[in-house]
Amino acid sequence: MTWKQVFTSSVGKKITMGLTGIFLISFLVVHVGLNACIWANDGGEMFNKAANFMGSMVVIRILEIGLFLFIFIHIIQGLALEISNRGKRSVGYAVGYSKGSKWYSRSMGLLGTLILLFLILHWINFWIPSRFTGVTDKQDVVLKQTYNGVEMHDLYTLMKITFSELWVVVVYVLGCLSLGYHLAHGFQSAFRSLGVHNKKYNVLLTSVGYGFAIIVPLAFAMMPISFYLGWVS
Numbered sequence: 001m002t003w004k005q006v007f008t009s010s011v012g013k014k015i016t017m018g019l020t021g022i023f024l025i026s027f028l029v030v031h032v033g034l035n036a037c038i039w040a041n042d043g044g045e046m047f048n049k050a051a052n053f054m055g056s057m058v059v060i061r062i063l064e065i066g067l068f069l070f071i072f073i074h075i076i077q078g079l080a081l082e083i084s085n086r087g088k089r090s091v092g093y094a095v096g097y098s099k100g101s102k103w104y105s106r107s108m109g110l111l112g113t114l115i116l117l118f119l120i121l122h123w124i125n126f127w128i129p130s131r132f133t134g135v136t137d138k139q140d141v142v143l144k145q146t147y148n149g150v151e152m153h154d155l156y157t158l159m160k161i162t163f164s165e166l167w168v169v170v171v172y173v174l175g176c177l178s179l180g181y182h183l184a185h186g187f188q189s190a191f192r193s194l195g196v197h198n199k200k201y202n203v204l205l206t207s208v209g210y211g212f213a214i215i216v217p218l219a220f221a222m223m224p225i226s227f228y229l230g231w232v233s
Helices: 003-008 010-040 045-056 058-088 108-133 155-162 166-193 199-228
Strands: 144-147 150-153
Touching (some): 010 166, 010 199, 045 144, 108 166
Antiparallel strands (some): 144 150
8 A cells, every 4th residue: 555545545544544543542541641630639739740741851742743743634534534434325444334323433523523623722721821822820920830949830720720611611521522422433443444353352442442432531521620610729
């Protein structure tokens, strides 16, 4: 398969979707682990230190470029497959749809679009300020903390401010819900697109996929809820 076929042929698109999907799944594991530091209830020290460590590493900054590239490719290929599937009544990834298929397995394009809108809001709220414009509160006061003589962004306080607004919390929870349904189909589909569909592993892959689709989005959703309800301080 040539490079052109990887991005243009039906099989190539599915393989690309599978590879980028697995990379993004790996990113979710790291991201949810980092964000879980908020539950240390230490005033944000562990979270801010972890965020600063990740943001100051050259390797991580390089991987960020790869992450955005993979997200872009995943979205483009997903839209291309969706258009192709609607025209040919074919399938996305490598999992065939049947009359008894779940609604979310037939709505990957819609769920992906909702997740993209959620990501744009998330980037505006957190990623862009921490990388470019600076972390400030609503009065444009710079949010900084110093730990062991090292000054860093106070992203924890930014999270508290951001998630003090109910509409933001609702949007984030809906985004996490969309992510959960997207993963419920996409997790196993990503592996099957790469040829991992042996009957010996199907039950394990399906179980792990559903578990991942529940636990990770739930953990993400509990973060804004925890701030809004004052469960963390």
